[in-house]
Amino acid sequence: MLDGKRILLVVAGGIAAYKTLELIRRLRERGAGVRAVLTRAGAEFVTPLSLAALTGDKVYGELFDLTDEAEMGHIQLSRDADLLVVAPATADIMAKLASGRADDLASTALLATDKPVLMAPAMNVRMWEHPATRDNHATLRRRGTLFVGPNQGDMACGEYGFGRMAEPEEILAAIAGHFAAAGRLAGRRALVTSGPTFEPLDPVRFLGNRSSGRQGHAIAEALAAAGAETTLVTGPVALPDPPGVATVHVETAEEMLAACRAALPAEVAVCAAAVADWRPARKAEQKLKKDGGGAPPVALVANPDILASLAAAGPQRPALVVGFAAETENLEAHARAKLAKKGCDWILANDVSPQTGTFGGAETTLYLIGPDGSEPWPKMSKREAGRRLVDRIAERLGGAEGARLPGAAQ
Ligand code: C5P
Helix, strand or coil, rough: CCCCEEEEEEECCCCHHHHHHHHHHEEEECCCEEEEEECCHHHHCCHHHHHHHHHHHHHECCCCCCHHHHHHHHHHHHHHHCEEEEEEEEEHHHHHHHHHHCCCCHHHHHHHCCCCEEEECCCCCCHHHHHHHHHHHHHHHHHHCCCCCCEECCCCCCCEEEECCCHHHHHHHHHHHHHHHHHCCCCCCCEECEEEEEEECCCCCEECCCCCHHHHHHHHHHHHCCCCEEEECCCCCCCCCCCCCCEEEEECCHHHHHHHHHHCCCCCEEEECEEEEEECCCCCCCCCHHHHHHHCHHHHHCCCHHHHHHHHCCHCCCEEEEEEEEECHHHHHHHHHHHHHHHCCCCEEEEEHHHHHCCCCEEEEEEEEECEEEEEEECHHHHHHHHHHHHHHHHHHCCCCCCCCCCCCC
């Protein structure tokens, strides 16, 4: 089940490190190759010899060990891996990665990698609950680090609470789950729009909106993480380009439409951009001047509807076209009307009433609406919503003919 997968296992300093030995055995039984990096503190709990015997490989320890660097540089270590697993992940190694510090081989390999990282935290309950660790955990999750555990229970230090490392079996399941999820959309092409559009009035002024792009970017990232060849067409946002995604930066709705057309064919298109409905009929060549009287009249013309164009793209139409509907009332009724009007397959209806804090915020409350069913999703982070949408897309694209929305009225 893990045949040929290459795991770089970072063993940090915690009493739970003894359980990591069992994890290595089970990973290798399932066909994975495991290479271990042992931190200095980790070596107080398990010996390099035990790790070498179980991995069947040399154990890597010191960043500036010249022999290690000559044989296998720290960059190469993570380049050669499909997944980095940190077990046990101490409060210290979480803090290092959250703050970008790299002062030993383990933290350097973690910082130098573009591969997914799975952490299995293990620490005293008070350390786990400390605001610093809470912040580091949130930061790492936001950046895409995966976590398994910690569990609740009796701890080696005599206390009770969250902080016990997940059992080897659970870590194994999380690793297997990651690889199963990672390949679900392999060979598929996906297109996502995100962010606002800026429609120029003159060389310095524009009409725009407050869309942050967080939801669209999270969807693109989740599609790429599931193996889809993903193009993100984004308006101006203050977000980094998501990893593994071909990102095209545009300003106006017309540019966004052209970039979307150029990205076809694609099996799935998700339109999360807050496209300006109108643009100034003409852009002044020079900056408009205040002198000379009153405000300049601004005539507006309608922008192209990108979602509707993709849904009507004839032979180029993606098999699954998904739009958003930001509503403040009558969510489902308005979303259903939009589904019909735009000709798309699903609508994610978004409750953007001011009290929800959805617009520009990190969390969202969505309804997935299809022609024959709807699924309310609980309030969740936009990242989680991205992953959930990808679950549904994978079920639909990989699924039986006429696949219904999960949870749809039968
Ligand atoms: O019509 P309305 O703006 O409410 O529809 C929202 C949905 O349509 C979103 O998915 C949005 O990305 C898409 N849309 C678009 N092009 C437009 C307007 C909206 O793609 N010009």
